[in-house]
Amino acid sequence: MPKRGYHHGNLRQALVEAALELIREKSPQGFTLSEAAKAAGVTPAAVYRHFAGREDLIAECATQGFEIFSDLMDYAFNKGQPSALAAFEATGRAYLAFARRYPGHYMAMFESGVSHSQTPELAAAAARANRVLERAAEALSQHIPREKRPPAAMFSAHIWAMSHGVVELYARAAPGTRTPFSPEDLLETGIGIYMRGLGLLPPDS
Template structure:
């Protein structure tokens, strides 16, 4: 694996970048802090100027991932307006797009075992990101009679679970799980079935 090294004194970010590369190559538990230092082109001792250990480094990668994710979700949501349905569907597609474009961040966020409660900043950023799902679900659910309306948190959790499942099984090249359909189509049809069940879109003829 080629060393990335660091420039202009930005050692902290060089270590995060090294961490992300190693996560993509080996998973969140498949590398040591010494390997991250070597990938960044510094000595292991230099790492401790910025991070207490590997989990602290991965937590920073997760934080940066949630920041990107939150901005992407906000953008997708706002691009889908003024239609509540279009905004809601756009957030689902944004989840899939993020996982594909930022696989290291995605794993650090959702598969590393790092709790979003680890730091107040991580919790706030993760809450902002997932809050877009809930906002989109809440607006769309206003079209359902109140006595039949699921809580927005449940509504958004269903779509999150569906999006996460498509990513895990079909969008990241997991061995033995190749689908005959593009992940985007799987997600779109799955969301469509779910929304039809809630009466939010018309059934097929």
């Protein structure tokens, strides 16, 4: 039987798709380059025409993930929300939606151990995602007096950490991690508490 990878016209992307499936099934550390090649229908030697090694293949999975991630968050922020706060909350929900819909990409991005500086393309894609969230934080914090305003990078890092924690603990359907609250409610409440601490929301009556 001919090797399927030579006939579908895009071996590089076929290897990425094979790696994403293996990452979902086995974790980023749980598969070999030979397994990815076999899943794509090519010999292991053929992989090296497109990737220097396993880490480069995972880096491409992460790069594509960050590009999708940035697009989703950018759309959530810009889709005509009535306020900067609503836009910011929509960005947080997009984070959760991405982790659920693209688990292989998410794991390659955040759980593979591959440095975001592994390739220039990955570094650029990760930086773009940071800028999307920083822009949302900057828009929201304009109402805080300048002398009390946290840097947008710090503001966005706090929200990123909160979103990431909710995803890791409660949005990945891991056994024993269920709560009576949805991940969306947990994140929205956490963001609300943070906003009140900054004076962006009135205290509870």
